[in-house]
Amino acid sequence: MAALSLRGVAKNFGTFAAVHPTDIEISSGEFFAILGPSGCGKTTLLRVIGGYEKPDEGSLFLGGTDITRLGPQERGIGMVFQNYALFPHMTVFDNVAFGLRARNVRGDAVRERVMEALESVRLSEKHGSPVPALSGGEQQRVAVARALVIRPALLLFDEPLSNLDIALRLQTREEIRLLQRSTGITTVYVTHDQGEAMSLADRIGVMRGGRLEQSGEPALLYESPANTFVAEFLGGAVLVDCEIGPGRDSVAWNGVALRIPAGREVPPPGAAVLAIKPEALSFAEDGDGAVMRATVRSREYTGFTTTFGLLAGDRVLKALVVSTPGTGRVAPGMQVPVRLDWRYCHLYRSRR
Amino acid sequence: MKGSRLRAVLTVSILGAVFLLCVLYPLGVMAGRSLGVEGRFSLDRYRLLLDMSNRGNLEAVENSVFVSAVSVVASGVLGLFLAFVFTQIRFPFRTPLARLAVLPVALPPLVGVIAFLFVFGDTGILPRGLQMLLGTAGPVFPAGGIAGVILVHVYSFHVYFYLFISAALGALDASQIEASTGLGGGKWRTFVRVVLPELRPGILAASALTFMASMSSFTAPLLFAGGKHFLTLDIYASKLNGDIDLAAAQSVLLTGVSLAFYLFLTLGPARTQGYARKGSAAAGLLSPGIAARRVMVALAVVVLAVELLPVLVIVALSFAREGSWTTGWLPSSYTAVNYTALFSDASLFRPVVNSIEMASLALAGSLAFGVTAAFLVSRRKNRAVSTWTGVALTMPYAVPGTVVAIALILAFNRPLIAGISVILVGTFWILPLAYFVREYPVVIRGVGASLEGLDGSLLEAASGLGAGSFLRFRAVALPLLLPAILSAGVLVLIGSLGEFVSSILLYTYDSRPVSVEILAQLRSFNVGAASAYSVFLMLLILALLRLSGGLLASDRRMSYIL
Numbered sequence: 001m002a003a004l005s006l007r008g009v010a011k012n013f014g015t016f017a018a019v020h021p022t023d024i025e026i027s028s029g030e031f032f033a034i035l036g037p038s039g040c041g042k043t044t045l046l047r048v049i050g051g052y053e054k055p056d057e058g059s060l061f062l063g064g065t066d067i068t069r070l071g072p073q074e075r076g077i078g079m080v081f082q083n084y085a086l087f088p089h090m091t092v093f094d095n096v097a098f099g100l101r102a103r104n105v106r107g108d109a110v111r112e113r114v115m116e117a118l119e120s121v122r123l124s125e126k127h128g129s130p131v132p133a134l135s136g137g138e139q140q141r142v143a144v145a146r147a148l149v150i151r152p153a154l155l156l157f158d159e160p161l162s163n164l165d166i167a168l169r170l171q172t173r174e175e176i177r178l179l180q181r182s183t184g185i186t187t188v189y190v191t192h193d194q195g196e197a198m199s200l201a202d203r204i205g206v207m208r209g210g211r212l213e214q215s216g217e218p219a220l221l222y223e224s225p226a227n228t229f230v231a232e233f234l235g236g237a238v239l240v241d242c243e244i245g246p247g248r249d250s251v252a253w254n255g256v257a258l259r260i261p262a263g264r265e266v267p268p269p270g271a272a273v274l275a276i277k278p279e280a281l282s283f284a285e286d287g288d289g290a291v292m293r294a295t296v297r298s299r300e301y302t303g304f305t306t307t308f309g310l311l312a313g314d315r316v317l318k319a320l321v322v323s324t325p326g327t328g329r330v331a332p333g334m335q336v337p338v339r340l341d342w343r344y345c346h347l348y349r350s351r352r
Numbered sequence: 353m354k355g356s357r358l359r360a361v362l363t364v365s366i367l368g369a370v371f372l373l374c375v376l377y378p379l380g381v382m383a384g385r386s387l388g389v390e391g392r393f394s395l396d397r398y399r400l401l402l403d404m405s406n407r408g409n410l411e412a413v414e415n416s417v418f419v420s421a422v423s424v425v426a427s428g429v430l431g432l433f434l435a436f437v438f439t440q441i442r443f444p445f446r447t448p449l450a451r452l453a454v455l456p457v458a459l460p461p462l463v464g465v466i467a468f469l470f471v472f473g474d475t476g477i478l479p480r481g482l483q484m485l486l487g488t489a490g491p492v493f494p495a496g497g498i499a500g501v502i503l504v505h506v507y508s509f510h511v512y513f514y515l516f517i518s519a520a521l522g523a524l525d526a527s528q529i530e531a532s533t534g535l536g537g538g539k540w541r542t543f544v545r546v547v548l549p550e551l552r553p554g555i556l557a558a559s560a561l562t563f564m565a566s567m568s569s570f571t572a573p574l575l576f577a578g579g580k581h582f583l584t585l586d587i588y589a590s591k592l593n594g595d596i597d598l599a600a601a602q603s604v605l606l607t608g609v610s611l612a613f614y615l616f617l618t619l620g621p622a623r624t625q626g627y628a629r630k631g632s633a634a635a636g637l638l639s640p641g642i643a644a645r646r647v648m649v650a651l652a653v654v655v656l657a658v659e660l661l662p663v664l665v666i667v668a669l670s671f672a673r674e675g676s677w678t679t680g681w682l683p684s685s686y687t688a689v690n691y692t693a694l695f696s697d698a699s700l701f702r703p704v705v706n707s708i709e710m711a712s713l714a715l716a717g718s719l720a721f722g723v724t725a726a727f728l729v730s731r732r733k734n735r736a737v738s739t740w741t742g743v744a745l746t747m748p749y750a751v752p753g754t755v756v757a758i759a760l761i762l763a764f765n766r767p768l769i770a771g772i773s774v775i776l777v778g779t780f781w782i783l784p785l786a787y788f789v790r791e792y793p794v795v796i797r798g799v800g801a802s803l804e805g806l807d808g809s810l811l812e813a814a815s816g817l818g819a820g821s822f823l824r825f826r827a828v829a830l831p832l833l834l835p836a837i838l839s840a841g842v843l844v845l846i847g848s849l850g851e852f853v854s855s856i857l858l859y860t861y862d863s864r865p866v867s868v869e870i871l872a873q874l875r876s877f878n879v880g881a882a883s884a885y886s887v888f889l890m891l892l893i894l895a896l897l898r899l900s901g902g903l904l905a906s907d908r909r910m911s912y913i914l
Contacts, residue, residue, distance in 0.1 A: 052812050072815040085813035089831045098827070099817030150817060 003028040003186040004049070004154055008058035011044055018044040020210045021057055026203075029184045031177075033201035035191055037233070041210040042190045043082075043158055049188060050156050051075045062153055073102070078147030078185075079156040083163065084139050086131045092118070092142050093127040099150040117149035118142075120179060137168045144176070148183065155180070157189040161196065173200060194234050198222070206230050228273055228351045235344075237275035238317050239351060244272045251347065254313030256292045261342050267349040278307065278320035280344035283336050285326065290337035296330055310338065360821060367725055374789055375748055378763035379607075382755075385762050386601035397601035412581035415573075419498060419582075420566035423505035424559050430506060430655065431513020431558065432551075437652040438514075439521040440639050452656055455663065457511045458893055460850020462867045463886040465571045466874060467662035468495075468504050470669055470883075473576075477665055480681035500576035505569060507659065509562040516554035524550055539640065560617040564610050568752030570853045584754045584853075591758060591857060600762060603755040614750030618743050663890070670883035677879055690884035700881070702862075703869035704888065710780075710865060711848035714787035718844045721788075722795025723837055727825060729796070730803040742800060749793035753853030756789050760858065780863040783855060787848040794847070795840040802836030803829070842896050850889050 002025040011019040019041045026032045034042045047053045049060065051072035059068040067075050078099075086095050096114045105113070118124040121141035131139065140160060147155055160176070161169045177200050180187050191197050197204045198218040205215035206229075214226040225231035228239050242253035248266045250257050253274060260266055284290035297316055298309035306327050308319040319338070321327055330336060389396055404410045438450045456464060471478050472495040479491030486492060495503050524547065532542040573582040583606050590599035639645060670690055672683035694700050725745050732738035748756065764776035764785075776782040806829065814824045830837075852867035859868050866885050873882040 050816060052816070072812065073818045073820055075816075076818070077816065079813070079816045081809045081813060083807070083809060085807065085809035087810060087814075087828055098814065098819070102814075102818040102820075102823055146813075146817065 002026060002061075003030070003063060004188070005061040006045075006049070006058065007061070009045070009048060009055045009060060010057040011041075011048055011053055012056050017210050019048065019055075022212050024205060024212065024215070026186060026188065028186055031180050031187045031189065031200060031202045033189045033191060033197035033204045034207055035194060035197040035204050035234075036207035038192055040207040042192075042207050045207070046156055046158055046188060046190045049154070050077055050079050076150065076152055077154045077156060078150055078152030080140075080143045080147050080158065080160045082158045082160065084143040084160075086139055086142055086146070088131050090131065091127070092123065092129050092131065092134070095131060095142055096127075096146045096149050099146065103150065113149055114145075117145040120148065120183075121145045121175070136164055137172060140164065140172060141175075144179070148179075148185070152185060155185045155187045157187065159191055160189075161191075161193075169196075176200065198234075204234075206234060208233075225275070225346060228275055228348050231275035231277070231346050231348075235275070235277045236318065237277045237346070238315065240274050240276065240313075240315050240317075242272055242274045242347075244269045244347070254292065254315075258291055258340065260347070264342070264347070267347055271350075273348045273351050275346040275348065276317055276340070277344040278318040280341045281308075281310065281317055281319035282321055282339045282341070283319075283327075283330065284339040285337075289339045291340045292338055293335055294338045296332050296334045296336060298332060299330065301328075310336070312338070363724060364728065367721065367728065370721055371745065374785065378756075378759035378789075379751070381763045382600045382759040383604055385597050386604050388597070397598055398605075400598075401601055401605060408581050408586075412583050412586050415498065415577075415580055416567055416583040419501050419505065419569075419573075420563045422502050423509060423566040424562045426502065426506045427510035427562050428513050428555065428559060430510040432517055432555075433648075434510070434514045434652055434655065435517035435521060437648050439518050441645050441649060442639070443645075443649050449653070449656060452660065453514055454511050456508050456659060458846070458890075458897065459508075459663070460846075460852070460867065460886075460889055460893070461508070461571045462852040462870055463666070463850060463889055464508055464662070465504055465575050466870065466882065466886065467666040468507060469575055470879070471662045471665050472503065473500070477681055478661075484681050496576060497578055497580065501569075501572045501582075504572040504576060505562075505566050507662075509565055512558040512561050512565075513555070516558045517551055520551045520554040521547070557617060560613045564613045564617070564750060567606065567609055567613075568754070568853075570752070570754050570856075584752060587754050587758060588857065591761075596758070596762065599758050603752075603758045607751055607755050610750045610752060611747065614747070615743070618746075619739070666883045666886050666890075669879055670887045672880040672883070674878050674880050683879075687880075690880040691888075693881070694884050694888065700869075703864050703866045703885070706780075706863055707849050707865040707867075710784040710787060710863075711845050711851075713784035714791055714848040715841055715844050717784070717788040718792035718795050719837065719841055722792045722840065723799055723830075723833070726796045726799040726803055727829060730800060742796065746793035746796050748789050749797070751789075753786075753790060753851070754857065756786055757854040757857035760786055760789070760854075777858075778860055780860075782858050783863055783865065784848075786854040786858055787844075787851055790851070790854060791844040791847045794843045795837070798840035798843070799833055799836050802833050806832055842899070845896055846893050849892060 004024070004026040006022055006024040008021040008023060009019065010017070010021045022045065024032075034045060036042045044053060048055050051067070051070060051074075055068065059066055061067065062075065062077070072079075087098065090098070093114055096117055097110050100110050100113060115124055115127065118127055121144055123138060123141050123145065126134065126138065126142075131142070134142065140163075143160070157176070161172055164172060173196060180200075189197070189200060201218060203216060204218055204221055206213045206221065208229050214221060214230050221230060221234050225235055225237075228237075231237040232239060240253055242251045244251050244267060245257070246269045248260070248269060249262075250259050251272065251274060252258075292312060294310035294312040294317070296308055297311050300307040300309075301323065304323060305320055306323045308321070308330065310317045310319050386397055387393055387395070400406070401409055404413075434453055438446065438453065459467070470476055473479075474491050474494035474496050476491075476494065479494040482488075482492035483490065528546060528550075529542055532546045533539070537545065568584060569582075570584040570588070573580070573585050574588075577585065583602065587599045587602045587606065590596070590602060640648070669677070669683065671686045671688060673685040673687045673689070676685040677683035694704070729738050729742045729745065732741065751759075760782055761777050764782060766775065776785065810828055810832070811824050814828045819827065850867055851865065852871075855865050855868050856871070859865065864872075866889055870882045870885045873879075873885065
């Protein structure tokens, strides 16, 4: 049985539809990430789940119970806010104990459960500290402990890592992942960072313009993006307009006809869109297997890999290659023969 | 769910009932009485009042508007000057002197006016001292009449400009000024083209506030104007003459003017906008050349000395033996008996007890009503609804004290509804009620501003953790708002302890507050006793201000310890 079901949930702000009718089923213990660019409605959707916004349409079920009409204080859902929303006038201990005391837990039980929650985020030593004395990373962990201690049926995260620096972000990401696996609490996690979503989630829902574009396991989304938006946002693909041949076995673009390997789903003949991911392109140094020539426009060396900007026709494509002594010799302005790996290309009828 | 919903409905109903009974009903009754002649609807009183061929009416409007306009301009110039000196020029003792510059607002209105009278009035120390010194026939430059009223206004109200402008100057970003001078703008050009536009909202707000306060000013015209007509004085006179319906009509007109300014103040372009700025403050960047700097600082110190003089004089006079200040420019004999009498004579101490009791009642009411109302208003999701509810609830802020008194008299001098008798006129209770009506808006405004700065996600986090609205309020909002609530409470106490304008129309002998007693002593020429009361009030207010400062500091410490 699904732990959380959204059925046709929609939310408008005045005339603006922040979330169009959306269905999501999340199973018990699952880590579900909602991924999308800013303004796509992902935080609004999360706030509807938490009860902080009332949906205009549809209904929500938590463990089979209809929670659509319940306020946040009646849902038993833990939430980690983007700015953590710790109570600045309380100690770490009192922040974590707040939810227990609101539930009329008293005495030793409070102490036991608070310390246990703080233990799980490795902060039991700091229980007496005032919140303003903590670092950003510690505050983030207190916020997690505070959400966990009420033993929530569901845990919500609203971009919890966006206020941390890069090193701390990677470390905290790992901690959140371990904590979720060990507690087994069903989790919904909102982020605009695709790397974060891919590494953390069992399943990802990609949102754009208030709509859920595609949801599924990270590998599925990456390998079979349902549309050009998912291919661009998740795969970093560059989109080019092309023409599919009458036999549906070739595609014409930039004056060259590319042969489509057999066994692929191909849109009907006519105008189409080809999504080329950065790893699809590589240099054919010996000319072998080259499908076209491109002009190098830029080179971005990051150590293990190098990303090139390659001008082909009127489009600058991205090529991600493993750095070798050879790639160091490829400089802007050079003409290079280029190979195309169809495993990292996707064909669509149109952009969306 | 059911319980908290019920509690919310109950709270709103109680607040609404209090507002209806204490504010809307009295004002409504007042408006109604102003429109009725022998039980029929009539505009006759307004025709009479707006008949500008009547010399008295014309004079009242002329005087009130003229005095208010001049007060705005003069206060603005003085406030701008002091703000500029204290934010842009560095000199020794700048910080303690800057603190001194706001002293006049801490004086209760009556105390400020009589202190001013003692120093600058035609029998005041300065004119008489100069007369002795120069050997002239009469007192030199005595302040009186219209000019006296304006001087008193400037003395009290320039502080609004000083506070608003120095806040705006403090918020100026240094890089703005550096950009302007870097682009070749001189200091004067930079000041006029870059700085002044930034000060516009503050100047507009202070202007509206000063105009409003001058229009409703009662004490200064009463003591200085020497029988000239003013709108507030005419209301008082109509009431004393027994024509309370005419007083009602005059009150409606005055309130209309005041409310218009209040709406401008809260909704118009004067509303201060929040700018998110980075960079360092611009203090000192506009500092003029050394010669100009010295002249300006010297001038500012003179202004402060003149501001301080009334306070020093009233302290000195509180030790004057009664009857010893007749022909000399200073009293000839001094004693502490004014103070010992104050604390040993029960009938002299009675007003002090009254004032403290009534101010405490007003405080309790204002905090209970104001804090709850501010909380409910800020929680409304709809911006327009919350703004307008806030403006409506804080409306009494714009109602002159004289008008509050007239409205309360009209509303509570007869049975409320058939069977329910709430006759408060002539009782002790009408005074704290008036103080409550006059002062609670301060709480809504102060706490409301603090609530706007409160991070909404804290309350959401609390609700997500299972806290109902009451627990959210008690455990999260209240502790975070405590500093704002404390300072609002201190303001309510300060306003109520020295309240004079409404009290003079509402008191009975048994419920007379300190301010009324001061006037009574003054009228019996007991300068020493009047001054002793004044000093006592000032000390009380000073102690309250210190207490709130101390509490604020310790509260900030508390948030780290707890």
